[in-house]
Amino acid sequence: MVETTDVLIIGAGPSGSVAGALLCNKGHNCIVLERDIFPRFSIGESLLPQCMEIIEEAGMLESIRDMNFQKKDGAVFSHAGDASTFEFTDQFTKDAWTTTFEVVRADFDNALAIAAQDKGVDIRFGQEIASATPGADRVTVVAHDKEGEAHHYQARFLLDASGFGRVLPRLLDLNVASDLVFRQSLFTHIEDNIEDADYDRNKILITVHAEHPDIWYWLIPFSNGRSSLGIVAPAEYFEGMKSDPETLLKALLAEDLRLQRILQYAVYDTPVKQIAGYSAKVSKMCGDGFALLGNAGEFLDPIFSSGVTIALKSASLAASVLHRQLRGQAVNWDDEFAQPLAKGVDVFRVFVESWYDGSLQDIIFSNPQDAKIKRMICSVLAGYVWDDSNPYVSRARPRVQALAQLCINH
Ligand SMILES: Cc1cc2nc3c(=O)[nH]c(=O)nc-3n(C[C@H](O)[C@H](O)[C@H](O)COP(=O)(O)OP(=O)(O)OC[C@H]3O[C@@H](n4cnc5c(N)ncnc54)[C@H](O)[C@@H]3O)c2cc1C
Numbered sequence: 001m002v003e004t005t006d007v008l009i010i011g012a013g014p015s016g017s018v019a020g021a022l023l024c025n026k027g028h029n030c031i032v033l034e035r036d037i038f039p040r041f042s043i044g045e046s047l048l049p050q051c052m053e054i055i056e057e058a059g060m061l062e063s064i065r066d067m068n069f070q071k072k073d074g075a076v077f078s079h080a081g082d083a084s085t086f087e088f089t090d091q092f093t094k095d096a097w098t099t100t101f102e103v104v105r106a107d108f109d110n111a112l113a114i115a116a117q118d119k120g121v122d123i124r125f126g127q128e129i130a131s132a133t134p135g136a137d138r139v140t141v142v143a144h145d146k147e148g149e150a151h152h153y154q155a156r157f158l159l160d161a162s163g164f165g166r167v168l169p170r171l172l173d174l175n176v177a178s179d180l181v182f183r184q185s186l187f188t189h190i191e192d193n194i195e196d197a198d199y200d201r202n203k204i205l206i207t208v209h210a211e212h213p214d215i216w217y218w219l220i221p222f223s224n225g226r227s228s229l230g231i232v233a234p235a236e237y238f239e240g241m242k243s244d245p246e247t248l249l250k251a252l253l254a255e256d257l258r259l260q261r262i263l264q265y266a267v268y269d270t271p272v273k274q275i276a277g278y279s280a281k282v283s284k285m286c287g288d289g290f291a292l293l294g295n296a297g298e299f300l301d302p303i304f305s306s307g308v309t310i311a312l313k314s315a316s317l318a319a320s321v322l323h324r325q326l327r328g329q330a331v332n333w334d335d336e337f338a339q340p341l342a343k344g345v346d347v348f349r350v351f352v353e354s355w356y357d358g359s360l361q362d363i364i365f366s367n368p369q370d371a372k373i374k375r376m377i378c379s380v381l382a383g384y385v386w387d388d389s390n391p392y393v394s395r396a397r398p399r400v401q402a403l404a405q406l407c408i409n410h
Pocket of ligand 1 (some may be wrong): 044185294308
């Protein structure tokens with residue numbers, strides 16, 4: 001039997017569930033094929049204010065608010081005793097969201113999936129894509145359930161929201177090498193037992209290694225007394241190290257006095273995971289009968305927590321183009337989806353590259369800081385990378401380079 005629907009979506013992560021909800025809200029039928037059974041672990045726990053706009057657009061805000069996730073209202077950057085704080089209340093972008101959440105992704109993704117189902121999205125958990133053939137007139141997909149049984153689908157369009165699964169990039173040979181350095185991350189969840197009076201639970205803490213500026217740590221607090229703790233370093237840094245991931249993580253933690261103090265009573269009760277070479281890129285984001293959402297398209301780097309925001313923006317742009325296409329209107333996926341998405345991704349790219357070449361760190365830790373410029377940078381850190389009125393968006397690279405030069409010369 002072949003089941004037919006308007007839109008097939010691969011993956012029920014944030015981009016898949018939100019794209020499904022947006023399309024169902026506009027009256028289209030959607031089936032989401034998700035390999036795993038939810039709730040399931042995922043990395044990517046610190047959201048940006050910008051993504052709240054899209055959660056709201058999809059009508060899912062109440063579902064997320066009801067989860068009582070940890071409020072997030074800014075970011076603290078720390079380096080060898082220096083600290084620099086960005087408050088999302090102090091932004092350049094007009095009418096911007098000033099708060100968002102730090103989320104346990106198993107719960108966040110599950111809440112989004114349930115909210116999508118409530119809107120009529122048909123999510124089939126435990127179905128893994130075996131083959132997918134997109135085409136201008138019709139898309140065909142075969143998925144296997146956990147018992148190995150094949151399920152056949154046909155649709156008018158296919159959205160690949162498979163994240164690091166990268167289903168269509170693999171099947172259609174769209175993967176190209178990322179320009180970014182091959183990095184590795186170690187991470188875990190801890191019972192944090194933080195008592196430090198100077199520590200602000202409403203902010204993500206990014207700590208730069210005292211001697212290696214390309215190594216950094218994240219501390220993302222949750223609302224249940226637990227935290228996500230992770231380290232990012234060039235993969236070659238770990239080469240030849242014989243220690244297990246937990247010993248490595250703890251050894252690197254011991255190299256930062258402030259983090260060590262904050263986490264002095266922490267209980268390490270969860271196995272340390274690792275992921276390497278996560279930066280990804282494709283030769284094209286869309287083609288006949290398909291488009292790539294979120295990480296299935298491009299993933300830069302975790303440093304500015306941009307992943308979920310880009311995933312949701314891609315869902316919003318794609319749902320809008322697809323709605324018009326399904327109503328019979330002429331659309332241009334490159335002009336209306338790939339290029340507008342890339343504009344914001346490229347701003348994050350400038351920030352990521354400048355972080356690792358040190359120039360953005362010079363800016364972030366400079367003292368004194370110009371209040372107006374800081375507000376512009378804060379809006380980028382809040383995810384407002386599609387706000388062209390911000391000079392650090394419209395002319396990101398020259399602006400960051402010029403400012404870094406000023407900071408060095410100061
Ligand atoms: C170390 C690290 C830290 C990060 N930290 C952050 C952060 O703090 N904030 C942030 O915003 N982002 C962060 N990210 C990025 C974030 O993880 C992703 O950008 C985000 O999850 C992308 O969402 P998505 O919807 O595209 O894909 P995903 O969330 O990956 O969802 C994809 C779904 O597709 C399913 N799937 C995969 N293959 C198949 C298949 N063959 N068939 C059917 N289903 C399939 C998967 O099971 C999954 O449920 C981080 C990434 C890394 C590597």
